[in-house]
Amino acid sequence: MKNKIIATILAATVFLALCGCKNNNNDDIAPYVASDKWEKVEKADMPAREDATLTFEKMEELYRPHTDWRIYDIRTTETTVKPTNGGTAYYVSNKGNSANDGLTPETPLASVYNLGKVKLKAGDVVYFERGSVFRGTWTAMVDGVTYSAYGEGKKPEFYGSAHDYADPKYWEKSDKKNIYVCTEIFTKDIGGIIYNEDQSAVKVTVGTNGIFEGKKFNSYKDIKKDLYFYRDTKTGKLYFRCDKGNPGKVFDRLELNTSGTIVSVKANNITLDNICVKYGGGHGIGLSNNYTGLTIQNCEVGFNILTDKRCSKLFACV
Helix, strand or coil, rough: CHHHHHHHHHHHHHCCCCCCCEEEECCCCCEEEHHHCCCCCCCCCCCCCCCCCHHHHHHHHHHHHHHHHHHHHHHHEEEEECCCCCEEEEEEEECCCCCCCCCCCCCCCCCCCHHHHHCCCCCEEEEEECCCCEEEEEEECCCCEEEECCCCCCEEEEECCCCCCCCHHHEEEEECCCEEEEEEECCEEEEEEEEEEEEEEEECCCCCCEEEEEECCCCCCHHHCEEEECCCCCCCEEEEEECCCCCCHHHCCCEECCCCCCCEEECCCCCCCCCCECCCCCCCCCECCCCCCCCCEECCCCCCCCHHHHHHCCCCCC
Protein backbone atom coordinates (compact mmCIF):
# COMPACT_ATOMS: atom_id res chain seq x y z
CA MET A 1 0.00 0.00 0.00
CA LYS A 2 2.83 2.36 0.91
CA ASN A 3 4.52 1.85 -2.46
CA LYS A 4 1.24 2.54 -4.24
CA ILE A 5 0.84 5.87 -2.46
CA ILE A 6 4.45 6.80 -3.14
CA ALA A 7 3.89 6.01 -6.80
CA THR A 8 0.73 8.12 -6.89
CA ILE A 9 2.50 11.13 -5.42
CA LEU A 10 5.49 10.77 -7.71
CA ALA A 11 3.33 10.31 -10.77
CA ALA A 12 1.63 13.59 -10.01
CA THR A 13 4.58 15.67 -8.89
CA VAL A 14 7.11 14.42 -11.42
CA PHE A 15 5.42 16.54 -14.08
CA LEU A 16 7.39 19.44 -12.75
CA ALA A 17 9.16 22.14 -14.51
CA LEU A 18 10.27 24.94 -13.68
CA CYS A 19 8.28 27.86 -14.67
CA GLY A 20 9.31 31.15 -16.08
CA CYS A 21 9.25 31.43 -19.84
CA LYS A 22 11.76 33.79 -21.37
CA ASN A 23 10.49 36.56 -23.61
CA ASN A 24 12.67 37.96 -26.36
CA ASN A 25 11.91 41.03 -28.44
CA ASN A 26 11.98 39.42 -31.85
CA ASP A 27 8.59 39.76 -33.53
CA ASP A 28 9.58 37.80 -36.64
CA ILE A 29 8.45 34.55 -34.97
CA ALA A 30 4.91 34.52 -33.61
CA PRO A 31 4.35 32.60 -30.36
CA TYR A 32 2.46 29.31 -30.59
CA VAL A 33 -0.42 28.66 -28.23
CA ALA A 34 -1.07 25.41 -26.40
CA SER A 35 -4.53 23.92 -26.71
CA ASP A 36 -6.62 24.25 -23.55
CA LYS A 37 -7.80 20.62 -23.64
CA TRP A 38 -7.10 19.59 -20.05
CA GLU A 39 -9.49 20.09 -17.19
CA LYS A 40 -8.91 23.45 -15.59
CA VAL A 41 -8.50 23.55 -11.83
CA GLU A 42 -8.45 26.51 -9.50
CA LYS A 43 -5.06 27.77 -8.40
CA ALA A 44 -4.03 26.41 -5.04
CA ASP A 45 -1.00 27.77 -3.22
CA MET A 46 1.64 25.44 -1.88
CA PRO A 47 0.74 24.85 1.80
CA ALA A 48 3.31 25.48 4.49
CA ARG A 49 5.30 22.41 5.47
CA GLU A 50 4.06 20.74 8.61
CA ASP A 51 5.56 18.04 10.81
CA ALA A 52 8.32 16.14 9.02
CA THR A 53 6.61 12.87 10.02
CA LEU A 54 3.63 13.43 7.73
CA THR A 55 1.81 10.29 6.63
CA PHE A 56 1.40 9.64 2.92
CA GLU A 57 -2.33 10.18 3.29
CA LYS A 58 -1.74 13.59 4.87
CA MET A 59 0.75 14.54 2.15
CA GLU A 60 -1.82 13.64 -0.48
CA GLU A 61 -4.46 15.75 1.27
CA LEU A 62 -2.18 18.76 1.64
CA TYR A 63 -0.40 18.86 -1.68
CA ARG A 64 -2.84 17.36 -4.20
CA PRO A 65 -4.76 20.62 -4.90
CA HIS A 66 -1.54 22.53 -5.58
CA THR A 67 -0.09 19.66 -7.62
CA ASP A 68 -3.21 19.36 -9.81
CA TRP A 69 -3.17 23.08 -10.55
CA ARG A 70 0.58 23.03 -11.27
CA ILE A 71 0.19 20.15 -13.73
CA TYR A 72 -2.56 22.00 -15.58
CA ASP A 73 -0.52 25.21 -15.56
CA ILE A 74 2.54 23.50 -17.05
CA ARG A 75 0.61 21.50 -19.65
CA THR A 76 -1.11 24.59 -21.02
CA THR A 77 1.91 26.90 -21.06
CA GLU A 78 2.28 28.89 -24.28
CA THR A 79 5.50 29.01 -26.26
CA THR A 80 7.09 32.46 -26.10
CA VAL A 81 10.78 31.78 -26.75
CA LYS A 82 12.19 33.22 -29.99
CA PRO A 83 15.56 33.29 -31.77
CA THR A 84 18.06 35.80 -30.42
CA ASN A 85 21.14 37.58 -31.77
CA GLY A 86 20.26 36.91 -35.40
CA GLY A 87 19.41 33.26 -34.77
CA THR A 88 17.20 31.11 -37.00
CA ALA A 89 13.97 29.23 -36.25
CA TYR A 90 13.81 25.58 -37.34
CA TYR A 91 10.78 23.30 -37.29
CA VAL A 92 10.59 19.55 -36.71
CA SER A 93 7.47 17.37 -36.98
CA ASN A 94 6.34 13.75 -37.32
CA LYS A 95 4.74 14.99 -40.52
CA GLY A 96 8.02 16.40 -41.80
CA ASN A 97 10.52 15.18 -44.36
CA SER A 98 14.27 14.84 -44.05
CA ALA A 99 14.60 16.57 -47.44
CA ASN A 100 12.85 19.74 -46.19
CA ASP A 101 14.76 22.84 -45.15
CA GLY A 102 12.98 23.06 -41.76
CA LEU A 103 12.67 26.84 -42.03
CA THR A 104 8.86 27.05 -41.82
CA PRO A 105 6.05 25.10 -40.14
CA GLU A 106 5.01 24.06 -43.67
CA THR A 107 8.44 22.58 -44.47
CA PRO A 108 9.49 20.85 -41.23
CA LEU A 109 12.27 18.34 -40.81
CA ALA A 110 11.24 14.82 -39.84
CA SER A 111 13.32 14.28 -36.71
CA VAL A 112 15.92 15.74 -34.42
CA TYR A 113 18.53 13.72 -36.29
CA ASN A 114 17.96 15.85 -39.42
CA LEU A 115 19.30 18.91 -37.60
CA GLY A 116 22.86 17.92 -38.44
CA LYS A 117 22.48 19.34 -41.92
CA VAL A 118 21.37 22.83 -40.83
CA LYS A 119 24.47 23.72 -38.78
CA LEU A 120 22.86 25.08 -35.64
CA LYS A 121 24.43 28.07 -33.89
CA ALA A 122 23.92 30.06 -30.72
CA GLY A 123 20.65 32.00 -30.77
CA ASP A 124 18.78 29.42 -32.87
CA VAL A 125 15.51 27.89 -31.71
CA VAL A 126 14.37 24.42 -32.73
CA TYR A 127 10.57 24.10 -32.54
CA PHE A 128 9.05 20.60 -32.35
CA GLU A 129 5.40 20.28 -33.35
CA ARG A 130 2.97 19.73 -30.52
CA GLY A 131 1.29 16.34 -30.76
CA SER A 132 4.39 14.71 -32.26
CA VAL A 133 6.11 11.76 -30.60
CA PHE A 134 9.84 11.24 -31.12
CA ARG A 135 11.40 7.98 -29.95
CA GLY A 136 14.99 7.26 -29.02
CA THR A 137 17.76 9.33 -27.43
CA TRP A 138 19.40 12.50 -28.70
CA THR A 139 22.06 14.97 -27.65
CA ALA A 140 22.12 18.78 -27.62
CA MET A 141 25.70 19.60 -28.68
CA VAL A 142 25.70 23.23 -29.88
CA ASP A 143 26.09 26.06 -27.35
CA GLY A 144 23.25 28.55 -26.92
CA VAL A 145 20.47 26.68 -28.73
CA THR A 146 16.87 26.58 -27.43
CA TYR A 147 14.52 23.63 -28.02
CA SER A 148 10.80 24.34 -27.74
CA ALA A 149 7.36 23.68 -29.27
CA TYR A 150 5.00 25.02 -31.93
CA GLY A 151 1.42 24.30 -32.96
CA GLU A 152 -1.45 23.24 -30.73
CA GLY A 153 -2.17 20.37 -28.37
CA LYS A 154 0.08 18.28 -26.16
CA LYS A 155 3.72 19.16 -25.82
CA PRO A 156 6.03 17.33 -28.26
CA GLU A 157 6.96 14.07 -26.56
CA PHE A 158 10.33 12.35 -26.45
CA TYR A 159 10.21 8.68 -25.47
CA GLY A 160 13.07 6.41 -24.54
CA SER A 161 10.90 3.42 -25.45
CA ALA A 162 11.58 2.29 -29.02
CA HIS A 163 7.95 1.38 -29.76
CA ASP A 164 4.52 1.13 -28.25
CA TYR A 165 4.69 -2.58 -27.46
CA ALA A 166 0.90 -2.92 -27.15
CA ASP A 167 0.90 -5.08 -30.29
CA PRO A 168 0.72 -8.90 -30.31
CA LYS A 169 3.59 -9.08 -32.80
CA TYR A 170 6.01 -8.08 -30.05
CA TRP A 171 5.10 -10.97 -27.73
CA GLU A 172 5.18 -14.76 -27.91
CA LYS A 173 4.23 -17.46 -25.45
CA SER A 174 7.12 -19.00 -23.56
CA ASP A 175 7.19 -22.59 -22.39
CA LYS A 176 5.83 -21.45 -19.02
CA LYS A 177 2.12 -20.71 -18.60
CA ASN A 178 1.18 -17.00 -18.59
CA ILE A 179 4.77 -15.90 -19.22
CA TYR A 180 5.42 -14.13 -22.54
CA VAL A 181 8.73 -13.31 -24.17
CA CYS A 182 9.32 -10.18 -26.23
CA THR A 183 10.25 -10.82 -29.86
CA GLU A 184 13.07 -8.27 -29.57
CA ILE A 185 16.44 -8.79 -27.89
CA PHE A 186 17.59 -6.08 -25.48
CA THR A 187 21.30 -5.42 -25.13
CA LYS A 188 20.55 -2.81 -22.46
CA ASP A 189 18.66 -3.25 -19.23
CA ILE A 190 14.93 -2.49 -18.99
CA GLY A 191 14.24 -0.16 -16.09
CA GLY A 192 10.49 -0.60 -16.17
CA ILE A 193 7.37 -1.50 -18.11
CA ILE A 194 4.67 1.18 -18.10
CA TYR A 195 1.24 0.01 -19.20
CA ASN A 196 -1.84 2.08 -20.04
CA GLU A 197 0.31 5.24 -19.69
CA ASP A 198 0.49 5.48 -15.89
CA GLN A 199 0.81 2.06 -14.28
CA SER A 200 3.94 0.04 -13.72
CA ALA A 201 4.85 -3.63 -13.82
CA VAL A 202 7.26 -4.95 -11.17
CA LYS A 203 10.86 -5.60 -12.11
CA VAL A 204 12.50 -8.80 -10.93
CA THR A 205 15.87 -7.70 -9.56
CA VAL A 206 17.84 -10.72 -8.37
CA GLY A 207 20.39 -10.16 -5.61
CA THR A 208 23.95 -11.42 -5.71
CA ASN A 209 22.77 -14.36 -3.61
CA GLY A 210 20.24 -15.33 -6.27
CA ILE A 211 17.30 -14.34 -4.08
CA PHE A 212 14.27 -12.29 -5.12
CA GLU A 213 11.52 -11.44 -2.61
CA GLY A 214 12.89 -14.00 -0.20
CA LYS A 215 12.99 -16.93 -2.63
CA LYS A 216 15.57 -18.48 -4.90
CA PHE A 217 15.24 -17.18 -8.47
CA ASN A 218 16.86 -19.26 -11.21
CA SER A 219 15.13 -18.19 -14.43
CA TYR A 220 12.03 -16.61 -15.91
CA LYS A 221 10.13 -19.76 -14.95
CA ASP A 222 10.30 -18.55 -11.36
CA ILE A 223 8.15 -15.48 -12.07
CA LYS A 224 5.20 -16.29 -9.81
CA LYS A 225 3.15 -13.10 -9.87
CA ASP A 226 1.05 -11.35 -12.51
CA LEU A 227 2.61 -8.23 -14.09
CA TYR A 228 6.18 -9.03 -13.03
CA PHE A 229 8.95 -8.92 -15.62
CA TYR A 230 12.52 -10.16 -15.93
CA ARG A 231 15.32 -9.53 -18.41
CA ASP A 232 17.81 -12.38 -18.80
CA THR A 233 21.20 -10.66 -18.88
CA LYS A 234 22.81 -13.60 -20.71
CA THR A 235 20.35 -13.81 -23.60
CA GLY A 236 18.90 -10.29 -23.62
CA LYS A 237 15.39 -11.76 -23.65
CA LEU A 238 12.58 -9.98 -21.83
CA TYR A 239 9.95 -12.07 -20.04
CA PHE A 240 6.65 -10.64 -18.83
CA ARG A 241 4.02 -12.51 -16.86
CA CYS A 242 0.52 -11.51 -17.91
CA ASP A 243 -2.25 -13.76 -16.62
CA LYS A 244 -4.88 -12.21 -18.89
CA GLY A 245 -3.09 -13.19 -22.10
CA ASN A 246 -0.73 -11.70 -24.67
CA PRO A 247 0.36 -8.28 -23.30
CA GLY A 248 0.08 -6.81 -26.78
CA LYS A 249 -3.66 -7.52 -26.70
CA VAL A 250 -4.33 -6.85 -23.02
CA PHE A 251 -3.01 -3.29 -22.82
CA ASP A 252 -3.90 -0.17 -24.77
CA ARG A 253 -0.37 1.18 -24.31
CA LEU A 254 2.89 -0.53 -23.37
CA GLU A 255 6.21 1.31 -23.09
CA LEU A 256 9.56 -0.30 -22.20
CA ASN A 257 11.98 1.94 -20.37
CA THR A 258 15.31 1.13 -21.98
CA SER A 259 18.46 2.07 -20.09
CA GLY A 260 19.96 5.44 -21.00
CA THR A 261 19.35 9.19 -20.84
CA ILE A 262 16.71 10.41 -23.31
CA VAL A 263 17.95 14.00 -23.76
CA SER A 264 21.68 14.44 -23.11
CA VAL A 265 23.11 17.93 -22.91
CA LYS A 266 26.75 18.31 -23.93
CA ALA A 267 26.88 22.05 -24.55
CA ASN A 268 26.64 25.31 -22.65
CA ASN A 269 23.59 27.57 -22.22
CA ILE A 270 21.02 25.15 -23.60
CA THR A 271 17.32 25.84 -22.95
CA LEU A 272 14.68 23.11 -23.00
CA ASP A 273 11.21 24.63 -23.07
CA ASN A 274 7.73 23.12 -23.45
CA ILE A 275 8.77 19.55 -24.24
CA CYS A 276 7.75 16.27 -22.63
CA VAL A 277 10.29 13.55 -21.77
CA LYS A 278 9.07 10.08 -20.77
CA TYR A 279 9.76 6.37 -20.64
CA GLY A 280 13.51 6.17 -20.21
CA GLY A 281 15.51 3.70 -18.19
CA GLY A 282 17.81 6.39 -16.80
CA HIS A 283 17.64 10.16 -16.57
CA GLY A 284 15.01 11.94 -18.62
CA ILE A 285 17.39 14.87 -19.10
CA GLY A 286 21.07 14.67 -18.28
CA LEU A 287 23.76 17.37 -18.20
CA SER A 288 27.29 16.13 -18.83
CA ASN A 289 30.21 17.28 -16.71
CA ASN A 290 32.05 20.49 -17.63
CA TYR A 291 28.95 22.11 -19.18
CA THR A 292 26.88 24.87 -17.55
CA GLY A 293 23.89 27.13 -18.13
CA LEU A 294 21.18 24.51 -18.69
CA THR A 295 17.63 25.89 -18.35
CA ILE A 296 14.62 23.54 -18.13
CA GLN A 297 11.27 25.33 -18.11
CA ASN A 298 7.62 24.50 -18.76
CA CYS A 299 8.51 20.85 -19.35
CA GLU A 300 6.97 17.54 -18.35
CA VAL A 301 9.40 14.89 -17.13
CA GLY A 302 7.98 11.59 -15.96
CA PHE A 303 8.13 7.83 -15.75
CA ASN A 304 11.88 7.63 -16.21
CA ILE A 305 13.12 4.67 -14.22
CA LEU A 306 16.67 4.21 -13.09
CA THR A 307 17.94 0.66 -13.33
CA ASP A 308 19.59 0.59 -9.93
CA LYS A 309 18.02 -0.61 -6.69
CA ARG A 310 17.07 2.87 -5.51
CA CYS A 311 14.16 2.98 -7.92
CA SER A 312 13.44 -0.68 -8.64
CA LYS A 313 10.04 -0.53 -6.93
CA LEU A 314 8.96 2.91 -8.15
CA PHE A 315 7.69 3.85 -11.56
CA ALA A 316 8.81 7.45 -11.51
CA CYS A 317 12.03 8.96 -10.26
CA VAL A 318 13.40 12.47 -10.33
